Amino acid sequence: MLVRAAGPDDFAAVARLTVAAYEADGQLKGEAGYAEVLADVAGRAEHGEILVAVDPVTGQLRGSVTFVLPGTRYAELCVPGEAEFRMLAVDPAAQGRGTGAALVEACVARAVELGCTALMICVRAGHAEAAHQLYRRRGFVRVPEQDWTPLPGVDLLALRLPLAPPPA
Structure with a gap:
């Protein structure tokens, strides 16, 4: 799988894929307005980096994620010195690959x-x-003291992956 930065030409496809993935997982039920947030890829790109996974053979978009830093609009958990990712979505037809x-x-x-x-x-x-x-396989661990509930019935669990500093 090839992962690269998304460009404006990718935004419409990223929007469709992200909304479809969240719908398929049942995460948009009772969530008035969140589909619009997911679909606003240009808005997300102003506050973070949109990365896309592309099938290297067909060139078809298979997934996307938003990478953000502390203090930016979409950062919910990270503090200075950390990073965060949001809205990871994989095409429902390509999951498990x-x-x-x-x-x-x-x-x-x-x-x-x-x-x-x-x-x-x-x-x-x-x-x-x-x-x-x-996330568990990759080494992310729960940080229960950072769990939160942005809306009634939407309980979010905080996960953290400690990173080693780059070699000097």
């Missing part, structure tokens, strides 16, 4: 490149067990 893992690794690499000490992610309790497993 390593796309999510490739996007997570790209975020890890970006955080290490920036000298971050940790990478953070929020996951919705009770949803996307495959994603929870992916």
Whole structure:
């Protein structure tokens, strides 16, 4: 899987894919307005980096993620010296083929490149067990004191991956 920075020509496809992935996982039920937030890829790109996973053979977009730093609009958990990723989405037809893992690794690499000490992610309790497993396998650990509930019925679990400093 090829992971690269998204450009404006990718934004419409990223929007469609992200909304479809969240709908397929049941994460948009009762969430008035969140589909619009997910679809606003240009807005996200103003406050972070949009990365896309592309099938190297077909060139078809398979997934996307938003990488952010502390103090930016979409950062929810990270503090100075850390990074965070949000809105990781994989085309429902392409799930289980390593796309999510490739996007997570790209975020890890970006955080290490920036000298971050940790990478953070929020996951919705009770949803996307495959994603929870992916994060556990990669070494993310729960940080229960940072769990939060942005809306009634939407419980978000905080996960943190400690990162080694880059070699001197």
